[in-house]
Amino acid sequence: MTIQLEVCIDNLESLRYAAQGGATRIELCSSLALGGLTPSMGFMHAAAKYATVPVYAMIRPRQGDFLFSSEDVEIMLADIYAAKQAKLQGVVIGVLTPHGLIDSDIVTRLVKQAQGMGVTFHRAIDQCVEPIAALDAIMAAGCERILTSGLHANAYDGIGMIKQMHQYCGNRLKIMAGAGVNSQNVREIITQTGINEIHLSGKTTRPSGMITVAKQAHMGNADIDDFEIPITGEANIAAVVAQLQA
Template sequence: MFQHIEVCIDNLESLHYAQQGGATRIELCSSLALGGLTPSVGFMKQAAKHALIPVYAMIRPRQGDFLFSDDEIELMLEDIHAAKQAGLQGVVVGVLTPQSQINRDALTTLVKEAKGLGVTFHRAIDQCREPFEALDTIMSTGCERVLTSGLEANALAGTDTIARMVQHCGNRLSIMAGAGVTADNAVEIIAKSGIEEIHLSGKSTRASHMINVARQAHMGSADIDDFLIPVTSAEKIAAVVRAIQC
């Protein structure tokens, strides 16, 4: 039986839209354009205040690879503690070695800090050379699920590998498919892979409500419109919900 539609968000406005659309869990991030980084403590607290469904905080201190220094691991431990103090239900982590294997010691330390919270291992597994060996390591540390695209650019392309992951883990670890999931392909991904959880953003944008717009001054890259607000589309999430319920 299908269990969860997880929606990743990076602003509070999107939390409301995700819930309106029928999300059953939230992945809380900053900077989704960078693949998702750790949300602020204030964002964690406000999400806990407004959420009617479980919220898992991304614990990723920077963009780039998943090879983290000792200092960065310490930072991640502090952020996990902050998520727990904020009243969230879980965290999302991923740590690798230079050889693209799971960093067992670091992951064990992070999971230990997260005691009392659920732990998802994120798409760092899609960078692993030996994904099934990685799954065994992840299961041994006590994580409850893995988010994966099946080592491909998107979950639809990776359904064969995702199906093998589901068979490999059985009921010891939930496999959640993510990357490029939409109302048009969700049913096919579920049917081909046998997963019970999917992950998506339902990306859309809205225009700024500013009356006066200073186009000459840019807050970052000139290629990015500072007055276009990325938000989750409640309609896109609802369309996925309808598709998988048919």
């Protein structure tokens, strides 16, 4: 069974490491520390230029919940258009109603805007109160896959629900497991659920190349070291690939 390994990145440096580690698809984001937001247009074009595997752009205009205003939706439609203009292969979306259901009207509009591209529905499904009904709505809207942790904090704990989703959808919708996936648990997740798509970041950090370091001025949260750069760990991705090929 061929396993698809999607790696989420939020900088161009990580694109190279993800590919070298064995990624078969890229989820392109900004701000992974916030769960992933929409990448800039410049980042989309650069990724399209340098990527050797398909690239899907996250379409999420802000951090926080997945209840989006009409203004948010305007931004999302424009960002999908930008991803299409950049010649990316797909987009990643997710919209909920105030009651934790799939907002089918908005999702359908976004899928229509993405016509000709692949569409993944992201972990917003893990906040749905009726996950099986959510799957039906997502399939009806025309998405090709979901990213899920099985309604748990991580995919390993959600193995039971991920398996149930996979059995329910069959070939109608691909189920991709993500959140906390690593080389220690990936084989069991695949074996127990029967799925063939995995999502992870493989994050590590590298030190800044700055010679002069002004640590008294913080660019954001003082708890975050501005001189420690988050990147995809090529070795982390390769370790997962090794487990999948064992």
